Amino acid sequence: MSRFPAVAGRAPRRQEEGEQSRDLQEERPSAVPIADRGFSQHGMIGVTQPRKVAAISVAQRVAEEMKCTLGSKVGYQVRFDDCSSKETAIKYMTDGCLLKYILGDPNLTKFSVIILDEAHERTLTTDILFGLLKKLFQEKSPNRKEHLKVVVMSATMELAKLSAFFGNCPIFDIPGRLYPVREKFCNLIGPRDRENTAYIQAIVKVTMDIHLNEMAGDILVFLTGQFEIEKSCELLFQMAESVDYDYDVQDTTLDGLLILPCYGSMTTDQQRRIFLPPPPGIRKCVISTNISATSLTIDGIRYVVDGGFVKQLNHNPRLGLDILEVVPISKFPYLDPPNERLILEALKQLYQCDAIDRSGHVTRLGLSMVEFPLPPHLTCAVIKAASLDCEDLLLPIAAMLSVENVFIRP
Numbered sequence: 001m002s003r004f005p006a007v008a009g010r011a012p013r014r015q016e017e018g019e020q021s022r023d024l025q026e027e028r029p030s031a032v033p034i035a036d037r038g039f040s041q042h043g044m045i046g047v048t049q050p051r052k053v054a055a056i057s058v059a060q061r062v063a064e065e066m067k068c069t070l071g072s073k074v075g076y077q078v079r080f081d082d083c084s085s086k087e088t089a090i091k092y093m094t095d096g097c098l099l100k101y102i103l104g105d106p107n108l109t110k111f112s113v114i115i116l117d118e119a120h121e122r123t124l125t126t127d128i129l130f131g132l133l134k135k136l137f138q139e140k141s142p143n144r145k146e147h148l149k150v151v152v153m154s155a156t157m158e159l160a161k162l163s164a165f166f167g168n169c170p171i172f173d174i175p176g177r178l179y180p181v182r183e184k185f186c187n188l189i190g191p192r193d194r195e196n197t198a199y200i201q202a203i204v205k206v207t208m209d210i211h212l213n214e215m216a217g218d219i220l221v222f223l224t225g226q227f228e229i230e231k232s233c234e235l236l237f238q239m240a241e242s243v244d245y246d247y248d249v250q251d252t253t254l255d256g257l258l259i260l261p262c263y264g265s266m267t268t269d270q271q272r273r274i275f276l277p278p279p280p281g282i283r284k285c286v287i288s289t290n291i292s293a294t295s296l297t298i299d300g301i302r303y304v305v306d307g308g309f310v311k312q313l314n315h316n317p318r319l320g321l322d323i324l325e326v327v328p329i330s331k332f333p334y335l336d337p338p339n340e341r342l343i344l345e346a347l348k349q350l351y352q353c354d355a356i357d358r359s360g361h362v363t364r365l366g367l368s369m370v371e372f373p374l375p376p377h378l379t380c381a382v383i384k385a386a387s388l389d390c391e392d393l394l395l396p397i398a399a400m401l402s403v404e405n406v407f408i409r410p
Contacts, residue, residue: 042146043112045090048098048129050121051264051291052078053271059083059092079373081268095125096373102132103370108148119154119162134166200228203307204235210303211240211257211283217302218284224311224326229261229287236285256281262288265403274298353380374402 049055059076068074075084076092084091095116102108114133119126133150152162163169186206200223207221223229240257258278262271275298278284286298290310311324350356353376355366365383372379378398385394 041112043108043110044088045113045115046098046101046108046111047090047092047115047117048095048126049092050095050118050123050126052094053262053264053268053291054118054296055092055094056268057272057275057296059090062090062092095123095129098129099125099132100373102129106132107136111148112146113149113151115151115153117153119152130162130165199307199309200232201235203305204232204239207232207236207285207305208239210305211285214303216283218278218286218298218300219303219305220298220301221285221287221305221307222290223287223307224309225289225324226263226265229263229289232287233259233261236287256283258282258284260284260286262286262291264289264291349376353377355380374398378402 047055047058049058055076055078059074060070063070063072063074066074070076071083071085072087074090074092075082075088077084077097078094079096098114101110108114116126116129116133133148136148150166152166154162159171163171186202203221203223207219210219221232223232236257236259256279260274262274274284274286274288274296277300284300286301309326311326347356347360350366351358353365353369354363355369355376357363365380368383369376369379372382374382378401381394382391382398385391
């Protein structure tokens with residue numbers, strides 16, 4: 001890791017690879033040695049994360065390591081929450097926040113280094129950032145004192161292809177510590193089980209079997225979404241009670257089990273609970289979406305139960321809607337262009353919202369829509385409601401439609 005800042009200083013575009021079994025944030029985060037070398041003198045060091053909870057948790061850890069208050073030298077920015085100040089040198093943010101920065105400042109004059117972490121997630125925003133950052137190198141800006149340096153961090157991405165995309169940039173490999181992992185495949189879940197909740201009961205049964213019969217160590221369970229997670233927490237609690245177990249008081253005949261859900265729409269305070277160590281004699285069981293698979297590192301995990309399904313946002317061109325579908329986990333696609341039909345559907349939606357004209361040029365309404373962190377149809381509705389002096393009626397509706405769930409379990 002000591003060679004990392006030197007390589008970053010020589011090459012404006014760099015690609016960093018870590019082993020798949022190891023979280024690249026597990027040791028000293030990459031932004032820290034870069035900041036120690038003085039790269040933040042000409043601008044902030046921006047680090048992107050694909051998810052809100054990851055940006056916040058990593059920023060908190062780096063602030064603790066640098067012995068500073070969160071929001072001072074180290075800060076973060078996520079949707080509707082900016083915890084940073086004028087003295088911030090390292091800023092963690094979601095991909096969407098960096099995209100918003102580029103819309104307002106195409107040359108990113110406030111940043112000296114951009115680190116794209118978890119690049120193998122391959123979200124739409126990440127792919128757009130690839131193209132925009134590549135454009136920054138091809139077109140030199142007189143507004144920048146120093147060349148912008150870009151670091152792409154990935155554990156599993158196709159390195160040669162991405163390196164060629166960024167002009168054959170150098171690749172820096174970080175070897176990791178490998179731990180013995182024993183895999184056990186259970187033929188309890190079939191492809192059709194995703195259509196019902198039968199697979200949740202099977203996963204809960206396996207989890208409880210681990211708790212009752214295996215050695216000490218926390219458990220991490222992967223499920224697809226909030227409903228499945230809350231359902232499994234309820235079933236696991238009921239099953240634990242059925243074996244003479246009291247959730248609130250430590251049982252002398254059975255080690256306790258602390259059940260903690262984790263999904264994107266939870267409050268930040270609730271999500272932080274998964275990082276806290278359990279009380280003595282208590283086993284922690286975190287039931288999470290795939291947010292814990294790549295973006296987070298939870299200490300103490302010894303057992304992992306994976307249902308084999310994931311929720312994926314797919315576009316249905318016949319309906320013209322984006323639909324969340326439960327699909328078997330498979331390999332992600334690489335740097336390939338999107339389907340032409342999907343691009344036409346997206347342009348059609350923008351035209352229906354008056355964001356572009358018949359020639360494909362962005363309208364004045366479209367320029368205003370860019371400033372809103374909302375889907376195009378909601379943004380269009382909010383702006384047009386304001387022009388009709390009825391935004392007070394529409395804003396609560398738009399707010400409720402832009403979140404997964406307005407109800408929070410205590």
